[in-house]
Amino acid sequence: MPARDALSERLIPLQRLRPGDHAFVSYGDDEVRWEAVTAFVRLGLARGEKVLVLPSPDVPEEEVLARIDFPSRSTVRARRHGQLAVTSMRELIRPDAVFTAARQMGQLHAATDRATAEGYTGLRAFIDMGWVAALGADVAAMARRETGAHALFTGRPYTEVCAYDRRRFDRAVLTAMEQAHPRVALERLGSLRTVHGPDEAVAFVGEADAANQAGFVRSLEIALSRTAAARRLTVDLTRLHFLSVGCAVGLLTLARGAAGHDLVEVRCDRGQHRMLRRLGADAVPRLAPREVVRPC
Structure with missing residues (x-):
């Protein structure tokens, strides 16, 4: 259907994201989520970027890797050489136990610099926002992070997708988060x-x-x-x-x-x-x- 709202100018296929893009995507179906993760990871690897996947905390790493690798073990080499890593928000903010936007952004900023120093063309991260409930994070703090993260992206080789499960967040939060992101990725590949x-x-x-x-x-x-x-x-x-x-x-x-x-x-x-x-x-x-x- 035609759209005429402010979303129209920010909407983009996930495959067209490039360094400097900060995108929102939502899903209400697990298969749709894995399609998005897999495409995002494989494109990043093909472009010589370092790739981080932060899945929902209730999804084991083995399942993440099995989904990304299906139907072949295409990421084994990238994982072995450190180009692809499955991690978590808890690991990212360590040694802090409580989430703060400053700590998270500082770590991602440093990780981007390390990636380029290691010879990669940049860093990209797929972050499933299921971590918010798992860490007991304040939704308002999360919103401030999403709207105040420009320093991570402007003129820097960093790409981020923030994925929101519509079964976990209420509509008001989803609307606010969608509006907070400069880019909104299409939910389904092939649409x-x-x-x-x-x-x-x-x-x-x-x-x-x-x-x-x-x-x-x-x-x-x-x-x-x-x-x-x-x-x-x-x-x-x-x-x-x-x-x-x-x-x-x-x-x-x-x-x-x-x-x-x-x-x-x-x-x-x-x-x-x-x-x-x-x-x-x-x-x-x-x-x-x-x-x-x-x-x-």
């Missing part, structure tokens, strides 16, 4: 969201693949209908993790047939721009692909 901006601009977030092609094309048809009077439409593809050839062809076909429009501007990254040109974008007079770089 596609359509969000609308000023002047009926349409942005796609997630994966525009074969499974989502009908929805992708339908959203474009609706956007073209809504912008008929203005005679121009802006389409933003920069928050897609994947754009299939079928969806790209659908976009070109609709732009070619949009006789009532003077301009269909497509904001895209380098790979998407290359694909559109190879598929014939230059032959569509009213189509204007524009390569953009996400601001740091």
Whole structure:
């Protein structure tokens, strides 16, 4: 469904997170949680980052590793060499027994520096917020940490996902925590969201693949209908993790047939721009692909 709230600008696929990003994600299903953890870990390892996983305290390390490694033992080497570690908030703040934002952030700041000194490209951490109840932490203190952690991220090679189990936190806390994070990750891998901006601009977030092609094309048809009077439409593809050839062809076909429009501007990254040109974008007079770089 289209979204028009403040969330729209912060929503991003988990696979598009990069150093400096601090993201909220929530889940209400254990399988969804493990999909997110596994993708986050494997992408970090592939990018040469050091990776920390802080699971919910009630989940044993053996289960975490079994989930991440399924169906193969792909992280054994990374664990052996110290690139991947499963730890806990209790370990992170040691020797302190009580959580404080200053102690936690200081430890993560130092861990990021150690990671780069060891030759890694940065540090990323997946933190399941089940630790809050386990340590008896104050929710207000946690909120202050989430809104005041800029020094961990600004200009630094650190990426963090804070995962909230909707079965453990009430709705007011979840809403506040979602608003406290600069980024909000899509809950499900493989999903596609359509969000609308000023002047009926349409942005796609997630994966525009074969499974989502009908929805992708339908959203474009609706956007073209809504912008008929203005005679121009802006389409933003920069928050897609994947754009299939079928969806790209659908976009070109609709732009070619949009006789009532003077301009269909497509904001895209380098790979998407290359694909559109190879598929014939230059032959569509009213189509204007524009390569953009996400601001740091």
